[in-house]
Amino acid sequence: MNESIWNGGIWNGEDVDLDAYLARTGLSGGLRPDLAALRAVHRAHVSAFAFENLDVMLGRPVLLDVASLQAKMVDGRRGGYCFEQNLLFGAVLERLGFRVRGLAARVRMGGTKVLPMTHMALRVEADGDQWLCDVGFGGEGLLEPLPFRDGARARQGEWTFSLADEPEGPRVLRSLHKEGWFDLYALGAEERLPIDYTVANHYISTHPRSPFVSQVVVQKTEPDVRTTLTGSVLSVVRPDGSADEWEVGEGELREVLVERFGIELADDDAVTLARVYSSRT
Template sequence: MWNSEALDLDAYLKKTGYEGPREPSLEALRALHRGHVLELRWSTVDAMLHHDVPLDLSSLQDKLVAGGRGGYCFEHVSLFAAVLEAFGFEFFAVQGRVVMGSEKMLPATHALLVVELDGRRWLCDVGFGASMLEPVELVPGGAGSEVEQDGWRYRLRERAEITPGARGWELLQPASGPEAGRDGDGAANGDGDGDGDGWMVRHNFTLTPQYPVDFRASNHFVATSSHSPFSHRLYVQRVLPGTLHILDELRLTTSTAGGGLPAVTRDLEPAEVPGVLAETFGIQQSEEEARLLVARLAANAAASRASA
């Protein structure tokens, strides 16, 4: 289903640093997830500049594995699904609603995978940008599960009504974390923390299986619609053990896990951005794309000043 027969698995595993057995196991799943998040990049550059984000496996491999460029959730999850399929994992895809503390009803435009292994289910979320480093188990019941991964903390719990009339799951993070105050796959909001005990809902989802055709439909909206923040705005993230870098248009923010140190924020000039993408985020661009990006960022900044 996920076209794994067209996957250059050797190239992918070399890129992500996986050297273990090529068979389905929890150890392999954890290592694959961690390698993908740490070694493949996340950005909205193609949606912003071109409004065209292909999901065919050849394009994804050229872009994310060979090209050193970044993509967002539908790209990352489609590629990771092909890898899991090649390994022989049992899994299905789902789509979630990014919440980030908002009370608004937002479209289900975040892609995830649920892996079934030895009678247990594991949430794989490799395409969020500030992604979990490893899968988190779906533990039925209200208590759910709470994990810490290299300083990043998460809760995953089942809810009787995740959206009106639908049972589902929600992933939470500390409300004071570096991503607090964002929704809609990254659009800023100020609607509060969404939880009463110091935790904030990051995203929620039902277990309705999704398929590549569903990803293509949602991906078209995210890449092209004027209602999608990604179609007109630069947003880049890179999570590391203990550190998170975020570039939101011209604002670069670096945060540390646990909130023990204040975030460091710097405003950039458009011409600085290609260098920051390469040095801080490890994202490569052609000279032509770099010129296009600088011009678009300058135009966005001018429009923002004119409307202020």
């Protein structure tokens, strides 16, 4: 790809209020564009922002410009799904001086059916190497960057991930389950620009076959536990594969969002979401 494309601030890092982002994620200033900083920012972002589709449930368009993402996620203390999370993250990294390139992926989640490219990830250069960064895959997502090469393997907290090239096929991100390796998604080879995610975002947020238009989906990955709210079922999964599940009633929803996922809704949004939630569960 023409190198000049990557010298013009394509991730709109100049629009990021870096001080506000660092405060939201619990980081301090003075970060350099090196691997130590990349790991710290990646881990802090995953810890601060939950994966969620609540704007879809509230009947709002999902906006991908940096100003809207910052207003929602940083100022509004909300989360978002892959396009929102990784576009904001890419802008922050660009602002910090990193070289960032976009990727698209086909979600597998252990399945074999070929699905459209509706997931976003990033390839970032740090300390002379390339790293897969992805703060927007939700419950089974990376905690920190993974070396972007075939055979890469890393333990992150209590979870283990790897990248493997299939014969004459894509590079696949996998998570180690009790039963063995579990395919998360297959990465496309073509590099993507921010505008390239617009169509996939529209599909994910509006198409009746999208998994995010029919029920609430909120997820959070921590070093030793994965917490997910899908529809009315709250589940907590541990590294050994054991899990606990609860039914979440309409009256409990707002409290669960705050206590389990750190999502703070305005009063009118909480009322609207409770009504939608009740009709979908």
